Amino acid sequence: MATTTATLRLSSSDLQPGNTLSINATSTLMKAGLTTGLTQVESGVISLALETESRLGPLGTEISGGVHDIASWLYLCNKATDDTYYIDWGIHETNIGKLYAGDWMFIPWSASDDVAAIELEAQVAAQTIEYAFFNSNFILAADAGA
Amino acid sequence: MATINATVSISSDISSYPVRINNSMTMKKAGSCHGLDETTGLRTKKFTSTTDAVIVEHDELTDDKAHKVYIRNTSSSKENYFYIAYNASAAAATTAETIGKLYGGDWMLFPYDGNVNIVAASSTTDTQVLEYMVFADGIVAAAG
Numbered sequence: 001m002a003t004t005t006a007t008l009r010l011s012s013s014d015l016q017p018g019n020t021l022s023i024n025a026t027s028t029l030m031k032a033g034l035t036t037g038l039t040q041v042e043s044g045v046i047s048l049a050l051e052t053e054s055r056l057g058p059l060g061t062e063i064s065g066g067v068h069d070i071a072s073w074l075y076l077c078n079k080a081t082d083d084t085y086y087i088d089w090g091i092h093e094t095n096i097g098k099l100y101a102g103d104w105m106f107i108p109w110s111a112s113d114d115v116a117a118i119e120l121e122a123q124v125a126a127q128t129i130e131y132a133f134f135n136s137n138f139i140l141a142a143d144a145g146a
Numbered sequence: 147m148a149t150i151n152a153t154v155s156i157s158s159d160i161s162s163y164p165v166r167i168n169n170s171m172t173m174k175k176a177g178s179c180h181g182l183d184e185t186t187g188l189r190t191k192k193f194t195s196t197t198d199a200v201i202v203e204h205d206e207l208t209d210d211k212a213h214k215v216y217i218r219n220t221s222s223s224k225e226n227y228f229y230i231a232y233n234a235s236a237a238a239a240t241t242a243e244t245i246g247k248l249y250g251g252d253w254m255l256f257p258y259d260g261n262v263n264i265v266a267a268s269s270t271t272d273t274q275v276l277e278y279m280v281f282a283d284g285i286v287a288a289a290g
Contacts, residue, residue: 002159005155014149015281041158086212100174134156
């Protein structure tokens, strides 16, 4: 069984004077509701065109058996270095946040319905992202010419 | 200006070429080189029902900014979980804005624009505790 582990360290000595912030969290990522590890990974580095909405990863309908509410994880990093650059990220036409240059994020993504998809749109300029999906349910899309 | 550092390490042996991700960021204000210097504080909430609850109220935060949200399910059960959603109403499960499910021990950290609430719902009536913290790019003072 494969083992995927994600560890977070949050720290600040001056956010709350007299109270040093130190949070450490480690999780071993499992299949939904089980104690067996994830079995698939997809990763890459891609460029996002300016102000062009792009989908990252599959739609809910492209998940094995059409199941939803899976245990899937996304790591995403904006590789830009200009502090004014950012990428709007969201799910299904709903913006949730702005991933600024140098920032990373890590979220569970459950593809809650058929149209759920991770959507990205670079603002200010074209930008490059680094990403990794960890899961166990994705299938390749059918060949349209088959 | 405060300095808040967040470091992630992910390792996996799913593929023949082991995945090793190590990255750090210093949380900054939107479009700026200056660090975030406000927080709603570290909070914990015990859930004993499946009723949805707003854990981050967007009214407390400046809209359209570069807030960061940390959330962790502190329980150890890999059967039970919390739905986490970006939603105006207190509904977290299977909406178009459901982000994902946090099983026992799982955590997430994501940029948040502060425009809509963050909502959680437990999958069980067993006791589960959610730990969360907003690193804010602007907190709106409550009206007197």
